[in-house]
Amino acid sequence: MPDLLLAGAALGLWLLAYAACRVATRPVPPAALPATMDLGPEPPAVAGLLVNDGSTHAGTAGSTLLDLAAAGYYELRQPDADPHGTTIHLAGEHPDEGGLRPYERQVLARVRELAVDGVVPLTALTFRDDNESRTWNSRLRAAVVADARAAGLSQRRFGPTMMTALYLGALAVGVVCGLVAVHQTHLRWTFLVSLTVAAVLAGLVQRIGERATPAGSEATARWLGVRSWLRNHQQFAELPPSAVAIWDRYLAYGAALGVTRQASDVLDLGAGVRRNLWSTYHGGCRRIRVRYPRGRPWYGSGTPALFLQALLVVLAGTLVLIVAGPAGWYSLPGYVLLTGGAYLLIRTLVDRTRSVTITGRVLALHLRRAQDSPRVSHLVIDDGTADETTAWALPHEWGDRCRQGDVVTIAVRPWSRRVIAVSAHAPADPGPRPSAGPDSELTGPLVTDVFGEVRHVRAGPLPVSVEDVARFVGQPVRVERRPQRVDFRSELDDTTVLRAAWADGTAGRIAWRANARGVATPLPGIGDEAYASGNRVVMRVGDTTLVLTALGGGRMGAPHLPWLLSRCERDALTRT
Structure with missing residues (x-):
């Protein structure tokens, strides 16, 4: 018994030192500076x-x-x-x-x-x-x-000094555990226990972040x-x-x-896309990191199954003690099993007597693999309180009570993470629909523009004429309209040779800031201000920004993009 106490004390002291190091070096986020659109040099x-x-x-x-x-x-x-x-x-x-x-x-x-x-x-x-x-x-x-x-x-x-101290401590703990194993069994090969213990503890230090x-x-x-x-x-x-x-x-x-x-x-x-989901519950848009429990035999189990698990563990521990005797090194697994069985039984009783109610949006519903458990699914819910969550175990009989996107209230048992009741409040949001108004009278398909907005294609004047684009690329072109964007496609091979995109207001200022920096070359006399950079030119007219990008076969005419930009009509741009 003194040997076991010595090994346990050594391991406990190391774990306390490790915990103290984690607390002392925990990341503390700095206070955010005022909102700014200025990007830094970091990638x-x-x-x-x-x-x-x-x-x-x-x-x-x-x-x-x-x-x-x-x-x-x-x-x-x-x-x-x-x-x-x-x-x-x-x-x-x-x-x-x-x-x-x-x-x-x-x-x-x-x-x-x-x-x-x-x-x-x-x-x-x-x-x-x-x-x-x-x-x-x-x-x-x-x-x-x-x-x-x-x-x-x-x-x-962990700094070099801290890591060195923890590594040496892990080695010392491993040596102590190895000596205890040799002393108890009188077998020299059991000294390998020291290497195993030292490697496990060193792994904790190495993966600290x-x-x-x-x-x-x-x-x-x-x-x-x-x-x-x-x-x-x-x-x-x-x-x-x-x-x-x-x-x-x-x-x-x-x-x-x-x-x-x-x-x-x-x-x-x-x-691993299942581990990073997005939620708009309670407003805004947040990324939710999801944990899926592994190695927990009690996860998703009902009360009868948990009692059976506890009983089997206790019986196994009792059999080990009967065979190995109540004292000695070989009796240690028996005591461990008895302790684990008692813990499992107590937690099951506590879990049975309490339940928690949670209201949130269903982010995902995943059917678990048959070898894991054919009786439960993974249910991921965002209740709006944190950016991390752990999946709940949903019995199959409740699987038809909710679907992805629903706002539901669930009653759960916290320790086993088993769902015991589901009630839906709102169906899944079918997504944004085009509202009636001026856009509903426009011709053309409903598409998503380069700014992420769903709109009808507007039939307005082009910021640059088809004839000028044809002269620019040296071949006939046709127009493919999209909201706040026009693609000029070659009539010979149907590839996009030029793209014209524009924006005004805040989006226009961002587009100007993004395209008129770095190695861009000023183009005097075009619009209010203009720049060229590689296969792209950008022009600002008032609060509107126009970007012309040569694509595919149009890249050969990139040196002539400033000429094409100079041909853009200011009135057409502001009315498009």
Whole structure:
């Protein structure tokens, strides 16, 4: 018994020291700066790492994918109102990759690997194998962490001195446990217990995560201000991935900061989409992180099944004590089983006597695999109180009482997380519908524009004439109208050769800010102000911003884009 007490005391002291280190180094988010639209120098993936308390999340890969599109490595095209139909079109001439970071090259390599003739559906980037997804995303996140550390923005949560002390402590605990095992069994090979214990404790230290440096805290406060500014624009959450053509890097940063619900739903480069869901319950748009319990035999079990589990554990412990005797090393498993059975029995009794009522929106209803449990499903509910939740176990007899999107009230048993009653209050929201008014009298289909709004196509004057575009590309073109956007398509091969997109008000100011910075070249004498950058030109007329982008075969005429921009009619732009 003294040997066991010695091993337990050593392990307990180490765990106390580990807990103290966690408390001393817990991430404390800085106070957010005032809402601002000024982007910092950090890439979207690093900005997301800082805002999420040093942990990477589902938006890391998606935000990098959007950032590469904003940089011109490929284009995102949405052929209809469904953003899930978005396709990626690789640039004909590969841009210089010398300045790309390792994780950006990794995302670009994934796109090129799956592309056929330079085109790949956006949804095809999702991994179909869980192990492949985990390996790929782990490598991506490790590269993001390394980039943040190299920039002096992030550091390991435990410093070198603290980690060394914990590693040495883990080794000491392992040695003590190994000596106790040898002393009790008189078998030398049981000293391997020390290696096992030391490895488990060292693993806890290794996976502790990141925390921001002082410079990282300053950057975090700034990015929290950017997130607040983006959240103030309700339509931003509904932007599709193709809106990167106008919003430029703002959309990428929105995905990294957890603001773009629509784009992030489509941009899934992992197999774990069930763990990151979006909710609009109680207003706003929030990403909800979902945990699915594993290794809990009591999860979702009813009271009879829990009592049976407790009885079997107690019987197993009793049999071990009868065979091994009440004293000695071999009796330890028996005492452990008896303690576990007693704990299970007490928790079952307490769980039986109390229930909790929760009201919220159903985010997901997943049928569990047969080998896990054929009797319950995973029910994910957002009650509006936190951005993290754990799935409830819904018996199949209650499965027809609710569906995704419903607002329901459920009665649950907290410990076993079993749902015992369901009542629905409101059916699933069928989504926005076009309201009657001026737009209802417009001709053309109902489509989603580059700003995420569902509208009818307006038949107004074009900001640039078809004749000028035909002269620009050297071939006849036809017009394909969309709200606040016009695609000029070649009549020879039906490919888009030029895209004209415009916006006014706040959206126009954002589009101007996004496109008239960096290496853009001023174009004097055009509109109120104009710039050129690569295959894109931008012009501001009053509060309206127009962007012309040469695509496909139209790229050959990119040097003549300033001439085409100069031909745009100011009156047509303001009346379109």
